[in-house]
Amino acid sequence: MTLEEYQKKRKFDQTPEPKGKIKKPSKSPIFVIHEHHASRLHYDLRLEFAGILASWAVPKEPPKTPGIKRLAMRTEDHPLDYANFEGIIPEGNYGAGKVKIWDKGTFQLLPGSAKNPQEGNLEFFLKGDKLKGKYVLIHTDDKRWLWFKSKN
Numbered sequence: 001m002t003l004e005e006y007q008k009k010r011k012f013d014q015t016p017e018p019k020g021k022i023k024k025p026s027k028s029p030i031f032v033i034h035e036h037h038a039s040r041l042h043y044d045l046r047l048e049f050a051g052i053l054a055s056w057a058v059p060k061e062p063p064k065t066p067g068i069k070r071l072a073m074r075t076e077d078h079p080l081d082y083a084n085f086e087g088i089i090p091e092g093n094y095g096a097g098k099v100k101i102w103d104k105g106t107f108q109l110l111p112g113s114a115k116n117p118q119e120g121n122l123e124f125f126l127k128g129d130k131l132k133g134k135y136v137l138i139h140t141d142d143k144r145w146l147w148f149k150s151k152n
């Protein structure tokens with residue numbers, strides 16, 4: 001995992017987003033969901049792996065209950081510092097529009113889960129304000145994943 005793609009896409013003399021660097025992993029891995037009012041409103045799910053935030057763009061509101069399946073498109077890894085970012089990405093920049101934190105907390109990988117998204121499907125327990133409980137991310141193809149809350 002690397003921040004090369006993240007940094008290549010951004011002009012840090014124009015965007016207030018953090019340039020970031022790969023950090024020491026948190027004691028409890030964190031997650032954050034950004035509400036991103038870009039050309040189209042979407043939610044960015046970010047999960048910490050190895051001092052970086054693996055990221056997925058979710059076109060609809062994150063699932064709070066089982067039975068709702070959401071498409072989640074894998075996007076470039078973000079720096080851990082991005083977990084605190086809120087602000088406005090100016091017009092003419094990648095992802096232009098308002099970004100705010102929709103939910104934030106920690107997560108735990110569950111037994112049977114892959115260790116990271118490079119290795120396969122993820123099962124994890126979210127401890128956030130809005131999202132709590134067991135969630136699954138299934139890799140379908142290329143950048144496409146399915147994200148849903150598990151029944152048990």
Ligand code: MN
Binds near residue numbers: 043
């Ligand atoms: Mn986004």
